[in-house]
Amino acid sequence: MIEALQAMGSVMLDPYLIFLILATTVLGVIIGVLPGLGATTGAALLLPFTLTMEPVHAIAVLATIYVSATFAGSITAILINTPGTSAAAATTFDGYPLAQRGEAGRALGIAVVSSTIGGVFSVIVLCIAAPMLARVAYEFRPPEYFALTLFGLSMLATISAGGTIRNLMGGVFGVWLATIGAEPTTGIERFMFGNYELYEGLAFVPVFIGLFAMSELLVQSRRVNEVVDAIGLKAVKLPSREDYKRIWKTVLRSCGIGTFIGVLPAEGATVASMIGYAEAKRWSKHKEEFGKGSIEGIAGAEAANNAATGGAMVPTMVLGIPGSGTTAVILVGLMVHGLRPGPYLFTEQVDKVYQIFGAMLLANLMFMVMGLYAAKLFARISLVPLQILWPIVFALAVIGAYALSSSLLDVWIVLIFGVVGFLARRHGFAVAPIAVGLILGEMVETNFQNSLKMFDGEWWLILTQPLAAMFLVFAFMGLFGPAILSKISKKST
């Protein structure tokens, strides 16, 4: 524990890292306030720029983008009724009405404080839960990993956008994409069609940049003529004692909800904020204020979405299973920089792990300062014309994809997956399940193959392994639980 605290504290002794976190926090807030450019797109675009950095610095940069952009989405949600990130969608319900009543500063103050508490709480949970989970994960063998990844994929059914069936189809498509290249055990080429650059499979980063950034570019092209109605802001006000009295229970509840939702594989800040908001309303004594400018509504959504960031890092770092779309990018970042995610990360490179946690903690405190003192300036950035912003994103996307392995194929992959993502989104399919499926695809297949070898081809023996059976039950519940529960509740009424 002392070693962990020392490693976290060492962040404060690294001036270059502090500078990086400060600069990335500013960048993350800018990314968060620009509609369409969320944490996932921002992290995917920034990943190539971290190539020459030290592993800890690189992951700290990506994690800082994650926490600061997740918070910053609330600035535009409150001031222009447009969530900068999907995780801030629930903040618009009460943030914008409160701002319309002339209390934009108060709304932003509540959002900043709740987000910071949520973020710090989740990093503390991350520091405690991650090593504990890692100790359990040491015992995992291929059957357990296979069942766990299946559980992760089943959770795609419940993520916010898309809808159950379409999310699962996206996940299956992503897993299929992971089969492109040489088969892991036999080396037989699959779906390469003579292109040997695909021998090691599709590179994650170009696919992610295509799915998240390039498809968003095409989606945003529809918004070129939209006029936004911005609300003026004088200064951000810290919550008063009365405000704290009203929101503290909501904030604590949302911290717990957000961290728990974040820990679940494939769930993320968006789901957390929606549930945080709904629970805030359910337990509130002032339900009638919700939707009209309730401070509990803002606190519930904001504490939950930032609490999910630390939670989502738990499965990402301990199990190699992304807790959200952005952590999928961070996971790729870990791999690119030679930090193999999994329980051994906590024995072999424990100091680096805690430095990353320390950086996340620092980022949470930095965005609080920026939120309080520079929200007005950042709100102006959100009004950057789309016709200037998105061509720049195009340039960053193609050059970033090329830079990773100096391959033009990666650039074509960005363009192809940009079109695939655009068409998918147009027809109601979310792109995050494709990304998660792509990451988990090889894990599912390899661990299933190894399980079959363990049991000499008798796959049903996987069910005799207690932990594997438990994860498979969870996966079944993830897929069919909501339908069964709604049938039961319908019958009882």
Place this chain on the structure above:
Amino acid sequence: MSTQGDGASPGEHRPPAARVFLVPAIITVFSFAVIWAALQLEISPPMIVGDSMQPRAFPMFLMLINLGLTGFLAFQYVKSPPKSKQRIGIPAWGSLGLFVIFYGVTVYVDMMIAIAVVMFAMCLLWGERRVHVAGAVALATPITIFFLFDLVLRVRFPRGLLTNWYYG
């Protein structure tokens, strides 16, 4: 399973059936194409230790799941047809066209020139009326990014008209 979808509410315009089932039809054709391609894969020799599955089995299994899910999706569409989609606007079609131009210019001329051309055209296509602003953005961005990647990150860009001249 929940059946969250984008069903049209009564009175809303619904697209013709042929268009509604276009997506499930394309996914079905894609799934069968993958199964066919998987059937063409080599068969691996038996394992020395333990028994496993053929490399073709896993992708075929995935596509069978996909076909099942597509069936569910089509059933959802029968129960609740999706809303008519907004037409793809000129900026989106134009941007897609610029992707094609980008490919051509990158392959036959130079990647940096391709980026500048696409950025300039995209600025104008998306509604920027000040040609000098579009020009400045289209010139400044690739130049800045090029030198950042070349001098700081030590990335060499593909050979082309400008890079040949720069690299010598």
